[in-house]
Amino acid sequence: MPTRRIARDTFKFLGLEFSRLDFGGQRIYREDYLKHPEKFLSGIDLIFYVIDAQDFDRYIESIDYLEEVLLFFKEYQEDVIVEILFHKFDPQLIDDVEINKRILTLKQALTRYSNDFDIFFFETTIFDIKSVMDAFSSGLSMLFEKMEMVSNLFSEMSKNYNSLMISLFDGKGITLGEYFRPHLPLTQKIKIYEIYLELQKRIAAENRTLFEFSDKFESGERFSGVIEVLKFGNLNFYLLFIVEEDHEDLGKTVSLLDKIEAAKPQMENLIMQIIQ
Numbered sequence: 001m002p003t004r005r006i007a008r009d010t011f012k013f014l015g016l017e018f019s020r021l022d023f024g025g026q027r028i029y030r031e032d033y034l035k036h037p038e039k040f041l042s043g044i045d046l047i048f049y050v051i052d053a054q055d056f057d058r059y060i061e062s063i064d065y066l067e068e069v070l071l072f073f074k075e076y077q078e079d080v081i082v083e084i085l086f087h088k089f090d091p092q093l094i095d096d097v098e099i100n101k102r103i104l105t106l107k108q109a110l111t112r113y114s115n116d117f118d119i120f121f122f123e124t125t126i127f128d129i130k131s132v133m134d135a136f137s138s139g140l141s142m143l144f145e146k147m148e149m150v151s152n153l154f155s156e157m158s159k160n161y162n163s164l165m166i167s168l169f170d171g172k173g174i175t176l177g178e179y180f181r182p183h184l185p186l187t188q189k190i191k192i193y194e195i196y197l198e199l200q201k202r203i204a205a206e207n208r209t210l211f212e213f214s215d216k217f218e219s220g221e222r223f224s225g226v227i228e229v230l231k232f233g234n235l236n237f238y239l240l241f242i243v244e245e246d247h248e249d250l251g252k253t254v255s256l257l258d259k260i261e262a263a264k265p266q267m268e269n270l271i272m273q274i275i276q
Contacts, residue, residue: 037072046081046139053086082119083139089123130193137175150177165242173200188217226257230268
């Protein structure tokens with residue numbers, strides 16, 4: 001059902017409480033927001049502005065409205081992060097030249113605001129829920145200055161572990177940092193996404209602190225992984241490692257996973273220093 005006016009709720013991330021406001025997009029509400037912007041928009045730190053990627057006829061209307069919103073923040077010197085989500089960018093549209101050209105044109109038009117705001121773009125779809133999770137996780141992580149260091153840390157760690165993926169996320173599935181092996185084929189990335197989402201559910205439902213698994217891609221290549229609970233005070237985080245199996249010597253893969261588990265205290269200390 002469409003949101004009526006503004007739906008408000010709160011949630012916690014890294015121990016801090018956030019207020020979340022979902023603005024109804026009907027015209028009568030949009031006009032009201034702009035009539036009283038100081039009432040509705042003041043004090044906002046992060047905006048997710050959603051554009052229907054398939055509704056070409058409303059592109060201009062949507063961009064015009066976004067410009068009016070940004071004008072308020074500029075005039076009142078509000079420091080806000082802006083994430084623009086081109087939603088309903090469904091899998092069959094990835095190679096659609098026309099829609100990609102239209103979206104690129106919009107991005108180029110909006111870069112003129114990059115001197116005043118941090119603006120980031122995402123293509124999202126409900127058929128790839130990870131695309132939505134990544135957009136929201138990215139936005140939240142940018143509110144914490146040191147969060148980028150987690151992904152940088154994982155990139156360095158990957159050199160020692162032959163990793164396909166390393167990810168740190170909280171109990172709600174919000175990603176704090178993530179590494180993917182460069183140039184990973186899309187089919188393999190999707191497979192890992194599916195594993196990632198399933199593990200988030202299982203580790204919480206089964207109240208496990210350690211979970212090991214093994215699976216294979218459509219190409220037949222196998223991979224193994226481990227997910228561990230990291231505790232920081234009363235906060236639980238989940239560290240996920242996925243590595244390529246050594247098909248000639250499975251013992252090497254087992255040894256590698258043991259090495260990852262043994263390094264848990266060191267990882268906890270490093271991540272604690274970063275997120276504090």
